[in-house]
Amino acid sequence: MPRTKPVMGAGRRWVVSGLLLAAIGIAFSSLAPAFEGSDWWLRGMVVSAAILLAASATRSLTRVRVLASVIALVVAIVVMTFFFVPSTAIFGVIPTGESFAAFRELDVAGNNDIATQTVPAEATEGIRFLLCLGVAAVTIAVDALVQLFRVPALAGIPLLILLLVPGLIRAEFADPAPFAFVAAIWLAVLIVSSGRSVTRATVVTGAVALVAALIVPAFLPGIEAPESSSAAGGSGATxxxxxxxxxxxxxxxxxxxxxxxxxxxxxxxxxxxxxxxxxxxxxxxxxxxxxxxxxxxxxxxxxxxxxxxxxxxxxxxxxxxxxxxxxxxxxxxxxxxxxxxxxxxxxxxxxxxxxxxxxxxxxxxxxxxxxxxxxxxxxxxxxxxxxxxxxxxxxxxxxxxxxxxxxxxxxxxxxxxxxxxxxxxxxxxxxxxxxxxxxxxxxxxxxxxxxxxxxxxxxxxxxxxxxxxxxxxxxxxxxxxxxxxxxxxxxxxxxxxxxxxxxxxxxxxxxxxxxxxxxxxxxxxxxxxxxxxxxxxxxxxxxxxxxxxxxxxxxxxxxxxxxxxxxxxxxxxxxxxxxxxxxxxxxxxxxxxxxxRQSGIPLGLVVSALAVLVVLSPALLRALVRARRLRAVARGSALDAWKELRDTLDDLGHRVGEELTPQQLVAELAPVLDAEGAAALSRVRDAVETHAFRPAPAEPAPADLRRVLRSMYRSAGVGRSLLAVLAPRSLVRPFLPDVAV
Incomplete structure (x- = not known):
């Protein structure tokens, strides 16, 4: 049977939400050495729990999956308003223009405090706002990746960003324990969200992730903060x-x-x-x-x-x-x-x-x-x-x-x-x-x-x-x-x-x-x-x-x-x-x-650059794979043309299976391609079939393959194409088990 995106029942959706909350809580707690007190963590977890609760409840009431992510965003704004700027809001929770202006002031104050304090920093109101904003963004991202886009393997990326921040502040803050616990929970999310069967590849991937979680933190580069000093006499000064x-x-x-x-x-x-x-x-x-x-x-x-x-x-x-x-x-x-x-x-x-x-x-x-x-x-x-x-x-x-x-x-x-x-x-x-x-x-x-x-x-x-x-x-x-x-x-x-x-x-x-x-x-x-x-x-x-x-x-x-x-x-x-x-x-x-501004690279800029790099890394990796295959096609490899077509189908949300034949692929794609793309696809199919059955096979033309790919993306629309580029499912397909619709 063709491979499809996993479909979770209501019970498994709630279990996955609980696992995500646990993973976020552990990853968020890894920031503890950098900030004084615990109020910032408690507030962040309330924000995260409210978002996941609202998203899961919405999915239980409607089949419109994207609506749950929209509701999650709305709840995040409402909770942030209640926590930080209730005096500017209607009934203390419904934000107004004044509320968003106050958010901007908190953002500026928090960035200033982070830029000038040394660790462990005092968790000022501005810093607490930024931490809650960050954990809200991570929560919405992991929930959407697992529940909306159904690519649970990519949910590890936002969690990884949280886990890397302490090591960027100081190398000794990179504790392997949170990495290991979050990796284990991520593996559990993969298993639960993928359904009834677990492939050997999934188990191996999880084991590798756990081992890497214990080893990688020791080699993370640190951005050393200025030396700290505690006051004597129990004053608590830092x-x-x-x-x-x-x-x-x-x-x-x-x-x-x-x-x-x-x-x-x-x-x-x-x-x-x-x-x-x-x-x-x-x-x-x-x-x-x-x-x-x-x-x-x-x-x-x-x-x-x-x-x-x-x-x-x-x-x-x-x-x-x-x-x-x-x-x-x-x-x-x-x-x-x-x-x-x-x-x-x-x-x-x-x-x-x-x-x-x-x-x-x-x-x-x-x-x-x-x-x-x-x-x-x-x-x-x-x-x-x-x-x-x-x-x-x-x-x-x-x-x-x-x-x-x-x-x-x-x-x-x-x-x-x-x-x-x-x-x-x-x-x-x-x-x-x-x-x-x-x-x-x-x-x-x-x-x-x-x-x-x-x-x-x-x-x-x-x-x-x-x-x-x-x-x-x-x-x-x-x-x-x-x-x-x-x-x-x-x-x-x-x-x-x-x-x-x-x-x-x-x-x-x-x-x-x-x-x-x-x-x-x-x-x-x-x-x-x-x-x-x-x-x-x-x-x-x-x-x-x-x-x-x-x-x-x-x-x-x-x-x-x-x-x-x-x-x-x-x-x-x-x-x-x-x-x-x-x-x-x-x-x-x-x-x-x-x-x-201060000499040296601000921590916020480093973290932002790392976040952008991590978020774009699947797209960059997929682009490298495609470029390698196009070079191979130029040398006459019909097999690489076939692989690229099948992976692009997978990225764009079409059904793809290992047993899919060239004729079936044409039947799947023909209705959605324009005339130029359909003609190019026929030539690529001929090259693939002759490669398998003729002594002197026809060589596929890289230009034909590019025409087919362009036509596929045009027919998919902007939204689906953007998702296919940023979160290419084909990269993680080998690690996901087959699940029936």
């Missing part, structure tokens, strides 16, 4: 909460984009801090603690360590964030209260940094009340007389710290008496001229990063960027017994006249101002900023002594230190809509010129 990890890539991003604009109550420039990193693990600097939920940002705590007698000037700063997104809020030190923010924000008492778990600084405009401490040089020199207690965590050094760090520090501060004098000596050591600022040298010479192991080559090469200078000075200060930490934020930016008639000064800060610098702690004064990076930032200014202190030859205390910024033109701020993306600690805008 690299996704640590802007210093990606600061080097941010600085090398290309053309700068406007990040924010601010002005202060006294028109003075300000460093704006994002986060304080005090836990030096050896792998990187990381936050020791994170802002706690419930802390009121309108009334923040006292300035750590600030004693009586230190001049403290109240200051008000208005900040408007523009072209970057960040869960850390850029604020001056030391903030005492913040108003005007949307969303939930929290602060931590040691660093006075501000962060949100689910809000974003982008497009926020807020006002910060702060205190600017202004100690004198005399007070800094005398600070050693004030006992410093409880600062052990700011003196800890990793065991793998290279010896050159401490040795160099001891040489640099030789002869310096107070902690202040030693700090000034360290700062002068880096800025005196023997070190150069370079964003490329660390990459070229393989010591990029902020870990302990990069400090030795940095001190030898004497070239790097702010991460290296701040990390080196902070580590050297700790070897000298001075508490230290590293701050990530923005340098002051460029001033420009603003307001009516330019009556006050605003400052424009771009992503080029992203920076890291050390803060050192002095008894009775608190944390004091220093600037070791040459040609970047402004060294701190302290209230001068009445006369120069001869004990500190590297600095003239009788006058404020000079500002080390080169004259620069007044910037013309760009609008947010023109701002490039991926140029900040966490993310940025979607309207990005291609030449301003």
């Amino acid at each position: 690299a996704s909460l640590n802007p210093i990890i990606t600061l080097g890539a941010d600085l090398r991003n290309g053309a700068p984009v406007d990040a924010l604009e601010y002005r202060t109550s006294d028109d003075s420039p300000q460093y704006l801090r994002l986060t304080a990193l005090s836990n030096f693990t050896g792998e990187s600097w990381a936050p020791t603690g994170l802002p706690r939920d419930g802390t009121d940002i309108e009334e923040m705590g006292p300035v750590p360590g600030l004693g009586e007698g230190i001049t403290a000037t109240p200051l008000t700063t208005t900040v408007e964030v523009e072209g970057v997104s960040s869960r850390w809020l850029p604020v001056p030190y030391a903030a005492s209260g913040i108003t005007g923010l949307d969303g939930e924000w929290n602060w931590e008492s040691e660093g006075l940094t501000v962060r949100s778990a689910d809000s974003n600084a982008r497009d926020q405009q807020f006002e910060v009340s702060s205190v600017r401490a202004e100690p004198s040089v005399e007070q800094l020199v005398a600070s050693d007389a004030t006992p410093v207690t409880g600062m052990e965590q700011y003196l800890e050094l990793p065991d793998e710290l290279p010896a050159i760090v401490g040795e160099t520090a001891a040489e640099v501060v030789l002869g310096a008496g107070s902690s202040y004098e030693r700090a000034i000596a360290l700062q002068a050591f880096f800025r005196a001229g023997s070190f150069t600022y370079s964003e490329d040298a660390p990459v070229d010479q393989d010591f990029d990063g902020s870990g302990a192991e990069v400090l030795a080559p940095f001190l030898e090469v004497r070239s790097g960027y702010c991460v290296h200078f701040s990390s080196a000075m902070a580590a050297m200060a700790r070897t000298l017994g001075i508490p230290s930490r590293v701050i990530v934020g923005f340098t002051p930016g460029l001033p420009f006249p603003s307001g009516q008639n330019g009556q006050f000064t605003s400052y424009q800060v771009t992503t080029e101002n992203l920076h890291a610098w050390p803060e050192l702690y002095f008894g009775g004064i608190g944390w004091v900023r220093f600037e070791p990076t040459p040609t970047r930032g402004v060294p701190p200014q302290f209230a001068p002594l009445d006369a120069d202190d001869p004990s500190t030859p590297d600095v003239d205390e009788s006058v404020p230190p000079p500002t080390e910024t080169d004259p620069q033109p007044v910037p013309t701020p760009t609008t947010t809509a023109e701002a490039p993306e991926n140029l900040g600690p966490d993310a940025a805008d979607e309207n990005t010129p291609a030449d301003t």
Whole structure:
């Protein structure tokens, strides 16, 4: 009996849907190492289950197979609307134009978060949306391949895409267990959907798939994400909460984009801090603690360590964030209260940094009340007389710290008496001229990063960027017994006249101002900023002594230190809509010129390219088979012409069997071919028959075969022809058993 597409009963359809849900759940769970929590997985599985349930129920009620796939798509949109944008929908489930606009915003936010976070990434609402969208697409695809197009063998392609993603993020995430389980379920889908008989080829194929599932993941290439770092003390901080990890890539991003604009109550420039990193693990600097939920940002705590007698000037700063997104809020030190923010924000008492778990600084405009401490040089020199207690965590050094760090520090501060004098000596050591600022040298010479192991080559090469200078000075200060930490934020930016008639000064800060610098702690004064990076930032200014202190030859205390910024033109701020993306600690805008994006290939682009390649691979393979056969026909092979005709029939949905004769093939095709195609088919049939029965057979003409193929595709229509090209059934026919209609 001729071979036909398998026809499943209602019971088997439900079983297959259950198997597909299990396969999708296991494949989707393979992403667990890349994302925090499990809510993203649960949401995705609800979406997948709803789609499969709706499709199976529809098939039980109607014989119009395509209607089930349409209903599945509608249910996917309804469930996604209910989960992510119910406030924009009718009754919370029926999407409107506003709903699709909100979907677009979630798509942009999710891609930004994925592009800028490191693993394990925080599953933000945008990321959850993208994950659910992806699992919905995979579910609809596998259901259609098995139930609508009846090519269950091709259902493994969308599942394979899901399974490959973890290995693309990091090679060690490629776990063979999910591959093996999904391969086993895929084999079960083949058996159940194919009907009552199972061929030896099907069993062999399944066994090969299982073996490959255990072996292939070990050889998958990985796209290494930046190193991660967990905070100590059980804070739960990860690299996704640590802007210093990606600061080097941010600085090398290309053309700068406007990040924010601010002005202060006294028109003075300000460093704006994002986060304080005090836990030096050896792998990187990381936050020791994170802002706690419930802390009121309108009334923040006292300035750590600030004693009586230190001049403290109240200051008000208005900040408007523009072209970057960040869960850390850029604020001056030391903030005492913040108003005007949307969303939930929290602060931590040691660093006075501000962060949100689910809000974003982008497009926020807020006002910060702060205190600017202004100690004198005399007070800094005398600070050693004030006992410093409880600062052990700011003196800890990793065991793998290279010896050159401490040795160099001891040489640099030789002869310096107070902690202040030693700090000034360290700062002068880096800025005196023997070190150069370079964003490329660390990459070229393989010591990029902020870990302990990069400090030795940095001190030898004497070239790097702010991460290296701040990390080196902070580590050297700790070897000298001075508490230290590293701050990530923005340098002051460029001033420009603003307001009516330019009556006050605003400052424009771009992503080029992203920076890291050390803060050192002095008894009775608190944390004091220093600037070791040459040609970047402004060294701190302290209230001068009445006369120069001869004990500190590297600095003239009788006058404020000079500002080390080169004259620069007044910037013309760009609008947010023109701002490039991926140029900040966490993310940025979607309207990005291609030449301003991060160096390297974005993960999303790699996955998309892989998905397109996998989806098109059956079509490419089928095209190669056809080209090989046409070459063989040109050499006189009638058998290859016969095989190509039979496989094309199969691809276009016609009945095909191994016992089909040339006469039967002509009878099958003649009614649907045009006159030219029918005549060409007769000549091809004659060549096939004479090849079998005559000593001197006629040779088939490749042109005739092409005419027949073109006529077959024209008669099949656009939809059937497109399906035949993208999902050629002939490729998997040897693995499918015969099933009666």
